[in-house]
Structure formats: structure tokens, C-alpha cells
Amino acid sequence: MFDQMNFEDFCFEVIDVSVTGTPDVHITQNGITFTLKCIEDMGYPQYITPMIDVKNKAFAIKACKADNEHSIRFSKPKGEQKKAIATSFSAIRRMIRGVMGEQWQQKNRYHITGIWYAEAKAMVFNLNAAKELPPFLKPGSAPAKK
Numbered sequence: 001m002f003d004q005m006n007f008e009d010f011c012f013e014v015i016d017v018s019v020t021g022t023p024d025v026h027i028t029q030n031g032i033t034f035t036l037k038c039i040e041d042m043g044y045p046q047y048i049t050p051m052i053d054v055k056n057k058a059f060a061i062k063a064c065k066a067d068n069e070h071s072i073r074f075s076k077p078k079g080e081q082k083k084a085i086a087t088s089f090s091a092i093r094r095m096i097r098g099v100m101g102e103q104w105q106q107k108n109r110y111h112i113t114g115i116w117y118a119e120a121k122a123m124v125f126n127l128n129a130a131k132e133l134p135p136f137l138k139p140g141s142a143p144a145k146k
Contacts, residue, residue: 023116025059025125028109028136032093033086034061041116042123044078047071050092051122054099059092059112062122100127109133 023038042048045063049070052059064071072089075081097104104110110130114123 023114023123025112025114026109027093027096027112027130029093029106030088031086032089033084035084036081038114038123039075039081039085040078041114042075042121044075044081045121046073046075046077048074050089052095052099057099057127058124059096059099059127060122060124062120064121096127100130104130105132107135109135 021035021037023041024035025038026033026035039045042061042063047064047066047068048061049064049068050059050061050072061074075085097106109132111133112125112127112130114125116123
């Protein structure tokens with residue numbers, strides 16, 4: 001069948017492989033990184049408002065306008081944002097670690113997959129679901145023995 005068809009007879013759709021993965025945040029003692037998938041799912045917002053829910057132990061970033069009182073610059077437009085967003089956001093890191101208390105080890109790093117709430121234009125991260133990862137090793141250092 002295929003051997004008697006021309007390429008134009010097919011109804012191919014282009015597969016976008018530029019953004020893959022899950023909408024994640026990675027938190028270390030020095031910074032916060034939002035994956036490109038997180039940024040894409042949010043629609044590449046130029047500004048966000050960071051939010052914390054102490055009771056439910058949740059962290060969120062909500063798309064907003066530049067004139068929002070608590071807005072911070074976030075993403076470039078879709079065609080220009082080529083990689084994850086890595087930033088220090090020290091106030092956010094301190095707040096998250098404060099909410100989590102002793103569950104979070106200062107030396108380790110954490111990975112959390114977000115949930116997109118389209119109606120609120122917010123990506124929510126369940127801090128209780130944070131996956132603890134070992135600290136990054138300095139170049140030339142050996143992993144710690146258990």
C-alpha cells in the first residue's frame with residue numbers, strides 16, 4: 001500500500017521534540033531551577049507571583065502582569081526561551097525550607113513535579129512529594145561513603 005503512495009498522500013504532523021519531560025522545579029542550597037516543560041506548560045509568562053501555602057505545604061508560581069505588586073520577571077517569549085530558568089530566589093528558598101522544617105536537609109537538593117491549574121494560571125508544587133537528591137559533587141571530589 002505505502003509503496004503506491006506519494007509523500008503528499010500522507011497526513012503527517014510535525015512532532016515537536018524541542019520540549020520534553022515534566023514540569024519540574026529543582027531546589028538546591030544555592031538556587032531554584034524551573035524546567036523548560038514547566039515554563040512551556042505555563043505559556044511562557046513574562047512575570048510570575050511566587051506563593052506559599054504553609055498549611056498544605058505547597059509552593060506555587062502564578063502567571064501575572066508586570067504591575068502586580070509581587071511580580072518577578074520570569075520567562076522570555078516562546079521563541080526566545082531556549083532553556084530552563086535557573087535563579088537564586090533566596091527569599092523563596094528560605095520560605096520553602098522554613099515550611100518544610102527538618103524534613104529538608106540543607107546540603108541536599110530536591111526535585112518536585114508541578115501540577116498545572118490552567119484556570120488559575122498557576123503551577124503548584126506539593127512540597128510533601130519532594131524527592132530528595134544527594135548534593136552535587138564538586139569537580140574532582142569522591143562521593144561520600146555510607
